[in-house]
Amino acid sequence: MAKEPVRVLVTGAAGQIGYALVPMIARGVMLGADQPVILHMLDIPPAAEALNGVKMELVDAAFPLLKGVVATTDVVEACTGVNVAVMVGGFPRKEGMERKDVMSKNVSIYKSQASALEQHAAPNCKVLVVANPANTNALILKEFAPSIPAKNITCLTRLDHNRALGQISEKLNVQVSDVKNVIIWGNHSSSQYPDVNHATVMTPSGEKPVRELVKDDAWLNGEFITTVQQRGAAIIKARKLSSALSAASAACDHIRDWVLGTPEGTWVSMGVYSDGSYNAPAGVIYSFPVTCKNGEWTIVQGLAIDEFSRKKLDLTGQELTEEKELAYSCLS
Numbered sequence: 001m002a003k004e005p006v007r008v009l010v011t012g013a014a015g016q017i018g019y020a021l022v023p024m025i026a027r028g029v030m031l032g033a034d035q036p037v038i039l040h041m042l043d044i045p046p047a048a049e050a051l052n053g054v055k056m057e058l059v060d061a062a063f064p065l066l067k068g069v070v071a072t073t074d075v076v077e078a079c080t081g082v083n084v085a086v087m088v089g090g091f092p093r094k095e096g097m098e099r100k101d102v103m104s105k106n107v108s109i110y111k112s113q114a115s116a117l118e119q120h121a122a123p124n125c126k127v128l129v130v131a132n133p134a135n136t137n138a139l140i141l142k143e144f145a146p147s148i149p150a151k152n153i154t155c156l157t158r159l160d161h162n163r164a165l166g167q168i169s170e171k172l173n174v175q176v177s178d179v180k181n182v183i184i185w186g187n188h189s190s191s192q193y194p195d196v197n198h199a200t201v202m203t204p205s206g207e208k209p210v211r212e213l214v215k216d217d218a219w220l221n222g223e224f225i226t227t228v229q230q231r232g233a234a235i236i237k238a239r240k241l242s243s244a245l246s247a248a249s250a251a252c253d254h255i256r257d258w259v260l261g262t263p264e265g266t267w268v269s270m271g272v273y274s275d276g277s278y279n280a281p282a283g284v285i286y287s288f289p290v291t292c293k294n295g296e297w298t299i300v301q302g303l304a305i306d307e308f309s310r311k312k313l314d315l316t317g318q319e320l321t322e323e324k325e326l327a328y329s330c331l332s
């Protein structure tokens with residue numbers, strides 16, 4: 001028997017990431033090749049015409065899994081009945097703007113969208129925040145949607161995770177699918193810590209630690225980390241636009257693993273509400289290694305953290321605490 005359609009909200013759907021993301025969802029990349037979907041697309045009135053153009057293209061693509069499209073500038077209509085919400089819309093930092101001004105715009109967007117989701121989304125709706133500052137936007141959403149369980153609100157660090165896998169695969173000249181268990185700790189910003197201390201590669205003679213195969217700690221502790229941290233800026237420099245297809249693909253990976261589960265023996269990175277695991281600050285959205293089963297994520301516990309890593313976990317945690325304070329100062 002055919003499955004009931006799942007309603008997926010994409011905010012900022014007329015933007016770059018939205019344009020790459022909605023066809024992936026409609027093709028089953030996010031929720032599976034046998035899962036029908038109804039897309040809810042939200043954008044703001046100046047983008048209404050472009051949004052309608054995206055809707056026209058979705059119709060023209062004749063996706064078999066796509067059972068309906070809602071394209072709207074009305075946040076209540078957009079949020080009604082959604083089972084998954086991918087929050088891509090936000091206010092970008094423009095030249096000459098202070099951090100506080102950008103934060104203030106996003107705090108007010110995420111505060112109002114939190115209320116709309118809380119009141120109108122399906123019970124147990126899973127939320128993924130992509131728009132920057134992703135961790136803190138997700139925290140604001142959580143604070144202003146108190147009836148949505150904190151475990152249902154996450155932010156995207158899977159793009160950084162995938163970038164780290166990609167760098168290791170290029171360095172070792174191995175398939176990216178043979179590399180696993182890198183970790184992105186902390187903030188989706190340049191303070192994030194891409195950690196390979198527990199990562200492995202599948203080789204013809206079994207699983208081997210990345211450090212043992214790379215045999216270059218200076219690269220792993222230096223250029224590798226900065227390349228992953230600065231990859232977003234490098235894409236902007238090359239494309240004159242920020243990363244979109246890789247961000248859309250990572251958003252699909254994030255939701256797919258969350259809903260359908262991570263493979264045995266594999267973890268992924270997700271920004272989740274911190275309980276203070278690994279002495280990260282509690283009460284911020286912090287990226288941890290997680291496994292997923294039955295639609296729930298669990299932080300992987302008990303990994304050894306050396307002194308080098310400790311400093312980096314603390315540094316990115318500190319930045320998140322400061323971002324939280326800045327966000328709260330915008331509320332008053």
Ligand SMILES: NC(=O)c1ccc[n+]([C@@H]2O[C@H](COP(=O)([O-])OP(=O)(O)OC[C@H]3O[C@@H](n4cnc5c(N)ncnc54)[C@H](O)[C@@H]3O)[C@@H](O)[C@H]2O)c1
Pocket residue numbers: 011012013014015016017018042043044047088089090091092109129130131132133134156157159160188242243244247
């Ligand atoms: N977490 C990550 O890994 C990651 C990666 C890449 C980009 N991003 C972030 O994702 C966001 C989107 O990137 P993009 O390249 O698609 O940007 P974009 O400017 O092309 O698109 C953003 C869209 O959001 C819309 N929007 C603005 N305010 C809105 C609101 N209140 N409600 C609904 N829609 C609204 C805009 O009209 C626009 O269509 C940015 O904040 C970017 O920094 C995050």
